[in-house]
Amino acid sequence: MNSLGVLMKKEYSQVLRDFKVIWLPLVFVFLGATQPIMTYYLPVILEVLGGTQGISIDPTMIEQTGGQVLAATLGSQFDQLGIMIIVIAMMGLIQSDKSSGMLAFILTRPVTVSSYIGGKLVFNYLLVSVSVGIGYxxxxxxxxxxxxxxELSQLIGALLCYLVWVLFSVSFITMLSAVLNSQALIAIVGIITLLICRMLVGLHPMLDAVNPAGMSQHAMNLLISGSIGANLSINLLVTIIWVLLTVIITHYWILQKKFHES
Known part of the structure; x- marks a missing residue:
């Protein structure tokens, strides 16, 4: 078995010990179910609880199309609490190995830095993607x-677009986990940065083209209108470049053994 396969097997053992393979999909199941249930039953819930006095409920709320509600799941659930959960789940990817001395030990074995990063990134991206897919x-x-x-084509296209945004999120957190030494700092910087990226979507077409979170907006647009934006290909290319840049920085940081620095 090559070093990449061994490292991915190690990652699998780690997520089993942390029960991450169980609780991460369950979180996205909860998030996925929350939006349609709340959208449909919110007027009824407020009426039963007697909380409708002084509150205006849009009667067209439950008349939304399936695509609109699914887009809201991505924008209101996955892109907010979901992003925070991903950051918390991934923040220790490399930092925990640094603090325990495992990273230095691994690199004394016949293991390349590329294989180490590849094993971390590939396995954990698959884990997050499967969790997001289940919730979706x-x-x-x-x-x-x-x-x-x-429509099936809209479902698949939107999910693929969204998973590109997820890929950037995982690679970005992996980079932070290599560069920073505190999990709390990794979580704060990661959550703030990714949420800012999401908040900036829609401000200007040029900004959207270079913003990785624009892929999430393309997914939502596809579900709502059935069409994709004109700058999807540019946004996709730029997002892949951002992913490669985070991987290069992670590789350089570890290769130069900067993880020894306090």
């Missing part, structure tokens, strides 16, 4: 019964 599917099930159906 659960949301779709509720939407199918409570709202209208969504």
């Amino acid at each position: 599917f659960i949301s779709l099930l509720y939407i199918h019964f409570l709202f209208t159906s969504v």
